[in-house]
């Protein structure tokens with residue numbers, strides 16, 4: 188079924204309560220409304236970020252209670268992904284405190300984590316770094 192501009196416009200301009208009601212009806216037509224996807228988030232690198240985002244507990248410039256943890260080994264992360272799967276997770280997510288992706292051995296290690304976690308059938312794998320606010324909240328630096 189292709190959507191016409193008219194059809195999209197009707198959806199877009201309807202009042203919010205109607206949109207929510209219609210979205211729920213459509214969702215229930217195609218999915219179990221009580222189903223919840225279990226996901227596991229693993230901190231594969233905590234703290235020690237060289238960036239100076241004022242709000243962030245992961246920044247090396249801010250004094251917080253965060254205990255820094257270097258980038259985990261591939262084996263440790265794959266073991267966590269397998270445990271997550273055994274516990275019912277269908278998605279395994281990894282978060283790392285970095286400003287940007289660099290083409291270096293650490294990032295190669297992250298790629299290997301993704302490869303091995305994916306190949307062992309652990310559902311979908313998602314890698315992200317900590318980006319939590321718009322640039323308006325980071326007056327002293329830019330988001331990478």
Ligand code: SF4
Nearest residue numbers: 236238240243246286
């Ligand atoms: S927001 Fe991201 S880039 Fe900024 S300090 Fe935290 S982890 Fe680093």
